[in-house]
Amino acid sequence: MPSDRSTARSRRRGACALAVTALLGLTAPQVCAAPGHAATIADPTGAASAFDSVPLSDISVSGLHNAYDKGKSKSITTGLDLGAHLLEIDAYSTYGTPGGWVVSHSDPLVNDNNCTYTTGSGVFRTTWQNGSLRTCLDDLRAWSDAHPGHDPVYLKLELKWGFRSHAGMGPTELDQLVAKHLGADHLFSPADMLGTAYPTLDAAAQAGAWPTWNELRGKFIVFPITGTIENRLADYELDNLSTEQEYAQHVADLSAAGRLAEAAMWPAMTRPSPDGDPRLLYAAALRPWFVVFDTQATRWLNGGYALSWYCRNHYLTVEGSAESVAPALDDTHPDPTAAAQRVRYLAQQGHSSATTFDWMNTPGAYTLWSRNC
Numbered sequence: 491m492p493s494d495r496s497t498a499r500s501r502r503r504g505a506c507a508l509a510v511t512a513l514l515g516l517t518a519p520q521v522c523a524a525p526g527h528a529a530t531i532a533d534p535t536g537a538a539s540a541f542d543s544v545p546l547s548d549i550s551v552s553g554l555h556n557a558y559d560k561g562k563s564k565s566i567t568t569g570l571d572l573g574a575h576l577l578e579i580d581a582y583s584t585y586g587t588p589g590g591w592v593v594s595h596s597d598p599l600v601n602d603n604n605c606t607y608t609t610g611s612g613v614f615r616t617t618w619q620n621g622s623l624r625t626c627l628d629d630l631r632a633w634s635d636a637h638p639g640h641d642p643v644y645l646k647l648e649l650k651w652g653f654r655s656h657a658g659m660g661p662t663e664l665d666q667l668v669a670k671h672l673g674a675d676h677l678f679s680p681a682d683m684l685g686t687a688y689p690t691l692d693a694a695a696q697a698g699a700w701p702t703w704n705e706l707r708g709k710f711i712v713f714p715i716t717g718t719i720e721n722r723l724a725d726y727e728l729d730n731l732s733t734e735q736e737y738a739q740h741v742a743d744l745s746a747a748g749r750l751a752e753a754a755m756w757p758a759m760t761r762p763s764p765d766g767d768p769r770l771l772y773a774a775a776l777r778p779w780f781v782v783f784d785t786q787a788t789r790w791l792n793g794g795y796a797l798s799w800y801c802r803n804h805y806l807t808v809e810g811s812a813e814s815v816a817p818a819l820d821d822t823h824p825d826p827t828a829a830a831q832r833v834r835y836l837a838q839q840g841h842s843s844a845t846t847f848d849w850m851n852t853p854g855a856y857t858l859w860s861r862n863c
Contacts, residue, residue: 534570534641541858542704546642546711547695547804549703550837550859551575552845553644555810558593558603558626560619562850566605566626567633573856576644576808576844577630580717581623582651583659588667591623591659598650605629623647627671634676634708642678642706644844646784646808647755649733650717661740668712668754678709680741680779681751690745690778691756695804713758713782734759738776745779758782758808762795784808787815791840801841801863809836812847821848830854838862 533539541549553576554562554569563569569577581591582598594602605626608617621629634640653660669677678701680691688694716733738757744750757779762768769777783800787809790797800807812832813819819828829852836842837859849855 534573534575534643535637539641539703539858541860543702544860545698545700545702545804546706547698547700547806547843548861548863550833550842550845550861551644552812552833552847552856553577554850555846555848556580556595558605559595560602560604562604562848564604564619566603566629568604569850570630570633570637570640570643572850573853574643575641575856575858576646576846578646578648578846579623579626580648580650583649583654583657586657586659588659588663589622589624589671591664591667593621593623593626624667624671627668630710631671631673631676634673634710639707642703642709642711644808645672645710645712646758646846647712647714648717649714650719652717652720652731652733653736661737662752664714665740665752665754672710672712672754674754676708676710677754678706678711679751680753680756684750691781692778695781698804700804711756712754713756713784715758715760715784734761734780735772735776738772738779741779742775756782758784760784762790762793762800766796782806782808784810786810787812787836787840787842787845790842791815797841798863801861806843807841808844808846809840809842810846812836812845813849822850824849824852826852826854830857833857834859 553574555578557569557577558566558579566577579593580595581593584590584592584598592598592601593605594600601620601622603621603626604619605621606617606619606629607621607625608615610616630645683691683694683699688697688699714733714737720733734757737755741750741753741757744753759768759780761771762783762785768783769780783805788811790807790809813821813824815832819832829849833845833855836845839862841861841863843861847855
């Protein structure tokens, strides 16, 4: 039976209110949200929000594509300070130790990123960039510890060429790395969603069991996605087990063994279908573990997808490359008003749970919005 708390969440979700904001002089539409919850400029450091009593699935946030890129900032946490609620990291399973995941855009052998670590002490203390995934997670953990009660943050890990279980870089090892270095107490995990009330993530999502914004303060929601190189390998039949399928199987197996608490991350599909439930691509045992769906914003909007279906079922949708939606905006320095309007459009017409882009200096784009279901 659903808990009293999840029943209350479902009731809150049913209320609709007029979102009123003076931001950029935009006219506010009718959106589904708790009464009086208007869009607000994001303050990620823990300030009270008008969305505190709203379930996560009813809120639309925005964040940074390739947040580890040194061309964007000197630190991976800069985006969080600006107001981002999602960070994306590219990682290669290159070395045979879990901490050896290489963080880089195009070089699978050498770390090339803004994740920092220190060596030495006193006058010999030196800070270095180009850390491994372990270093990036340590940086995020330090930021979180310095901002207790901060807004919830999505962390998207693109596994460029997937898992390599035979080399000690499989789902189990990545779970352990995330839990150890980001901190198990800093995670909102699948087991936290299910509690003792639900058998699968799908059952919990459809029952409206998502915690509220306030209940998720101080937490990260981590999900791995199938990488671009892995997709090319699949085209040549060199890799027939995608990251999304492998991690969903891992989570299903942990649940069957009564060990779901060991899963630090969420399975995420990157191939939504315009023909109905995309999970039909996989075996019935895997389908109920996908409640997070990620693809490009243009694909969501132009591919004939029943976006309202995802929203009505309380599934989370992540929409990338916001700048590519027509009319296209500058990749790095868009008009601030246009950037803010784009994020709002994807939240309310595209039903986006999280929208990503490469913009660093557009504060209006980090506004929280009610997701229009």
